[in-house]
Amino acid sequence: MKRSSAEAESIIAGLTLPNVRSIMFSMSKIPDAELLDRLTEVFRTHGYEGASLSKISDATGLQRASLYHRFPGGKAEMAEAVLTRAGEWLEAHALKPLTESGPPEQRLSRMAEKLDEFYEGGRQSCLLDALSFGVGEGGIRDHQKVAMEAWVEAIATMLRESGLPPRIARERAEDAVIRIEGSLVMARASGDALPFRRTLRSLPQDLLRKPEGTQA
Amino acid sequence: MKRSSAEAESIIAGLTLPNVRSIMFSMSKIPDAELLDRLTEVFRTHGYEGASLSKISDATGLQRASLYHRFPGGKAEMAEAVLTRAGEWLEAHALKPLTESGPPEQRLSRMAEKLDEFYEGGRQSCLLDALSFGVGEGGIRDHQKVAMEAWVEAIATMLRESGLPPRIARERAEDAVIRIEGSLVMARASGDALPFRRTLRSLPQDLLRKPEGTQA
DNA sequence: ATATGTAGACCGAACGTTCGGTACAGGACA
DNA sequence: TGTCCTGTACCGAACGTTCGGTCTACATAT
Numbered sequence: 001m002k003r004s005s006a007e008a009e010s011i012i013a014g015l016t017l018p019n020v021r022s023i024m025f026s027m028s029k030i031p032d033a034e035l036l037d038r039l040t041e042v043f044r045t046h047g048y049e050g051a052s053l054s055k056i057s058d059a060t061g062l063q064r065a066s067l068y069h070r071f072p073g074g075k076a077e078m079a080e081a082v083l084t085r086a087g088e089w090l091e092a093h094a095l096k097p098l099t100e101s102g103p104p105e106q107r108l109s110r111m112a113e114k115l116d117e118f119y120e121g122g123r124q125s126c127l128l129d130a131l132s133f134g135v136g137e138g139g140i141r142d143h144q145k146v147a148m149e150a151w152v153e154a155i156a157t158m159l160r161e162s163g164l165p166p167r168i169a170r171e172r173a174e175d176a177v178i179r180i181e182g183s184l185v186m187a188r189a190s191g192d193a194l195p196f197r198r199t200l201r202s203l204p205q206d207l208l209r210k211p212e213g214t215q216a
Numbered sequence: 217m218k219r220s221s222a223e224a225e226s227i228i229a230g231l232t233l234p235n236v237r238s239i240m241f242s243m244s245k246i247p248d249a250e251l252l253d254r255l256t257e258v259f260r261t262h263g264y265e266g267a268s269l270s271k272i273s274d275a276t277g278l279q280r281a282s283l284y285h286r287f288p289g290g291k292a293e294m295a296e297a298v299l300t301r302a303g304e305w306l307e308a309h310a311l312k313p314l315t316e317s318g319p320p321e322q323r324l325s326r327m328a329e330k331l332d333e334f335y336e337g338g339r340q341s342c343l344l345d346a347l348s349f350g351v352g353e354g355g356i357r358d359h360q361k362v363a364m365e366a367w368v369e370a371i372a373t374m375l376r377e378s379g380l381p382p383r384i385a386r387e388r389a390e391d392a393v394i395r396i397e398g399s400l401v402m403a404r405a406s407g408d409a410l411p412f413r414r415t416l417r418s419l420p421q422d423l424l425r426k427p428e429g430t431q432a
Numbered sequence: 433a434t435a436t437g438t439a440g441a442c443c444g445a446a447c448g449t450t451c452g453g454t455a456c457a458g459g460a461c462a
Numbered sequence: 463t464g465t466c467c468t469g470t471a472c473c474g475a476a477c478g479t480t481c482g483g484t485c486t487a488c489a490t491a492t
Binding site for chain 2: 440441442443444445
């Protein structure tokens with residue numbers, strides 16, 4: 001009772017699952033992009049230590065050995081790959097609009113829009129948060145520092161170019177990231193995503209408001 | 217060669233290590249308060265899934281089995297105990313000042329002071345963050361929701377009593393917690409505690425500032 | 433004063449399971 | 463054919479948990 005019949009198999013000859021896979025996905029059971037998506041989800045919800053190979057295997061449909069074929073460096077390499085991909089996505093979608101033309105407020109709104117997408121309206125955690133527990137002194141930690149700094153500095157640059165004093169620009173950029181991260185924590189802990197969306201909505205105006213004590 | 221001599225034992229009679237322990241610490245190898253402190257540190261640093269019994273055992277000096285003597289419910293009960301204790305501490309030290317007499321700004325400063333102490337200047341994570349990964353639908357999750365709501369509502373109440381409209385008070389209270397949590401995430405990811413301290417410092421004035429569009 | 437009983441705190445060892453990681457045989461393509 | 467990739471089977475170690483038993487303190491009975 002393992003297979004229905006031999007005919008059934010010959011009829012769809014050349015269309016067996018492995019062949020279909022190889023045509024569509026260049027020989028992989030799961031394409032790189034989707035594999036990374038699944039990995040990202042696991043790391044986001046469980047953190048580094050909580051993301052066991054079993055969970056990863058379940059989420060990706062790949063066996064341990066196959067995962068090690070794709071990521072010879074093991075779990076650490078998977079986490080780094082996920083971090084890299086997330087960074088690239090944010091850079092290309094959320095940060096790039098900041099450097100483009102248009103009113104500053106509109107550019108910030110565009111970023112907020114993309115962040116809302118990336119964090120699925122507050123339902124997903126930030127990798128910089130999730131991967132910051134229990135990982136001590138390694139490539140992952142370094143990666144985080146660089147990513148965090150790049151994010152803050154991208155916003156700060158934009159605010160400076162919009163006329164804000166460098167110090168204020170930097171502080172507000174930090175504050176922006178802080179509020180995004182914080183609202184994600186709150187959303188996760190309280191089970192309510194509303195504070196996250198409200199934070200995103202108010203970001204553009206909050207960041208661009210006039211400094212209070214300008215030139216006394 | 218099991219004991220040095222009978223005399224040696226009789227001389228320090230009543231002062232053998234176990235006796236000293238029993239007098240000072242009510243018969244426990246480690247008193248409850250300190251045990252919970254150590255537990256808190258492990259959960260804060262590694263999150264729930266990352267806090268293995270081995271790490272906990274190392275941190276507390278108690279063997280696995282002994283930990284189960286103190287917490288029959290196992291790891292979950294340990295996490296809940298830690299959450300309860302942290303909540304009580306915050307309630308008693310950080311939230312209580314909000315209800316006392318004195319200028320509102322001073323009361324908020326007092327809270328910020330205690331939070332700085334609790335989070336060790338930004339070097340420690342928040343349990344609501346650390347324990348929100350990988351724990352699904354249980355007492356821990358419920359505990360978090362309650363704690364988060366209590367925290368926000370304590371600040372909101374205080375802001376309302378200071379004359380802010382209810383809606384604004386609630387939003388700003390959420391914002392306060394968001395910024396605290398977010399700055400802790402940033403501190404952890406970037407390795408720099410400064411944004412956390414700056415956030416704490418600016419909290420009182422930020423929360424009490426006059427609403428912008430008051431009665432047009 | 434000595435013996436007995438009870439209760440709590442603790443530990444060593446082991447439970448079955450899962451951990452991250454590896455070796456290898458065979459399938460699918462060139 | 464040779465090269466890449468996959469899945470099975472497996473490794474030693476660690477996981478959370480439980481068991482049997484020791485040690486100490488204290489109350490009671492003698």
